[in-house]
Amino acid sequence: MCPINKIIERQKAAGKNEMEKPIILSIESSCDDTSAAVLCGDRILSNVTASQKVHEQYGGVVPELASRAHQQNIVPVVDAALKNAGVLSEDIRAVAFTRGPGLLGSLMVGVSFAKGFAQSLNIPLIEVNHLQAHVLSHFIKETDESVVPEFPFICLLVSGGHTQILLLKSHFGMEVLGETIDDAAGEAIDKAAKIMDLGYPGGPIIDRLAKEGNAEVFHFAVPHIEGNNYSFSGIKTSFLYFLRDRLAEDPDFIEKNKADLCASIQQCIVGFLMKKLERAVKETGVKQVAIAGGVSANSLLRSELERLGKRRRLRVFIPKFQYCTDNAAMVGIVGYFKYLKGDFADISLPPYAKG
Numbered sequence: 644m645c646p647i648n649k650i651i652e653r654q655k656a657a658g659k660n661e662m663e664k665p666i667i668l669s670i671e672s673s674c675d676d677t678s679a680a681v682l683c684g685d686r687i688l689s690n691v692t693a694s695q696k697v698h699e700q701y702g703g704v705v706p707e708l709a710s711r712a713h714q715q716n717i718v719p720v721v722d723a724a725l726k727n728a729g730v731l732s733e734d735i736r737a738v739a740f741t742r743g744p745g746l747l748g749s750l751m752v753g754v755s756f757a758k759g760f761a762q763s764l765n766i767p768l769i770e771v772n773h774l775q776a777h778v779l780s781h782f783i784k785e786t787d788e789s790v791v792p793e794f795p796f797i798c799l800l801v802s803g804g805h806t807q808i809l810l811l812k813s814h815f816g817m818e819v820l821g822e823t824i825d826d827a828a829g830e831a832i833d834k835a836a837k838i839m840d841l842g843y844p845g846g847p848i849i850d851r852l853a854k855e856g857n858a859e860v861f862h863f864a865v866p867h868i869e870g871n872n873y874s875f876s877g878i879k880t881s882f883l884y885f886l887r888d889r890l891a892e893d894p895d896f897i898e899k900n901k902a903d904l905c906a907s908i909q910q911c912i913v914g915f916l917m918k919k920l921e922r923a924v925k926e927t928g929v930k931q932v933a934i935a936g937g938v939s940a941n942s943l944l945r946s947e948l949e950r951l952g953k954r955r956r957l958r959v960f961i962p963k964f965q966y967c968t969d970n971a972a973m974v975g976i977v978g979y980f981k982y983l984k985g986d987f988a989d990i991s992l993p994p995y996a997k998g
């Protein structure tokens with residue numbers, strides 16, 4: 644029996660109707676990952692992502708190439724998501740899509756596809772904010788036993804474009820406790836990798852190389868910023884000037900010290916992230932802490948959160964790798980919560996780049 648029929652059988656046995664556990668198709672295309680997922684209620688049935696290799700040679704995402712690649716990927720990705728879930732398009736009750744923030748050309752592909760798909764089936768559309776999706780990814784269930792956070796909880800959202808400490812009071816009740824006043828943590832990591840000419844995206848490369856290095860070899864100062872806020876642009880600049888001076892003495896400096904440089908800059912950025920997160924935890928007295936967004940895939944950040952949890956007796960929530968970087972499953976879970984509220988989107992809604 645296909646997974647969805649099993650779920651419907653179970654629902655019937657439990658006396659639940661289909662309305663409570665709608666099947667939702669979700670689409671994510673805000674940057675350089677084309678992703679589609681199918682959820683039955685809060686249960687994930689499939690999550691398919693096509694990453695775009697084309698940007699590697701340019702050292703960053705090229706918006707025009709990203710939207711073209713989304714156009715090529717969207718149909719096969721949605722098709723695979725439906726097949727993997729074992730559902731037919733007529734089983735779908737709503738289409739959720741990332742409306743923003745992100746690259747307009749990229750968003751446009753997912754938004755247009757979602758609109759066309761929903762209109763052809765005469766089912767509602769649900770608009771989703773990309774950042775909210777990262778945070779609510781903790782509510783995706785893979786099994787009946789999946790454990791999700793209770794409210795209130797604190798979430799450190801760390802992606803390529805955002806760094807925020809959020810207090811979650813309900814699914815849609817978020818308070819910003821602190822945030823970066825300039826660059827995002829992911830941006831700083833990617834820039835450090837670019838300065839060392841390591842490739843793009845730099846985050847996973849620095850993470851891998853850091854495992855072979857010693858984080859105590861080089862020290863980069865962390866700025867003093869008010870409250871629970873961050874600033875990463877100074878760290879990036881001091882890393883650049885430090886390397887410029889060392890390279891003047893020894894042109895092979897980066898090559899000879901690559902692993903130690905990666906470990907040291909990673910330690911600096913993750914240490915700063917954790918310092919303010921702990922401050923926010925102390926200040927609020929909240930006992931549950933989560934991380935989300937692409938940088939939450941970082942192995943040092945994950946282990947540091949575990950350590951903080953043990954030290955301060957907190958329940959910690961660390962997303963599975965497939966829900967850290969951009970994916971449609973997280974869009975689907977927001978879609979499900981909005982579906983329950985009847986919060987549907989008008990077909991005329993355009994995507995937005997910032998917000």
Ligand code: KG4
Nearest residue numbers: 802803804829846850937938940941968969
């Ligand atoms: O959430 P995400 O996939 O896209 C945005 O919404 O921005 O985050 C991408 C960011 C990039 O800066 C990437 O380098 C970083 O997440 N990242 C990592 C790791 N994996 C991805 N940073 C550090 N360590 C990693 N393992």
Ligand code: ZN
Nearest residue numbers: 802937968969
């Ligand atoms: Zn993201």
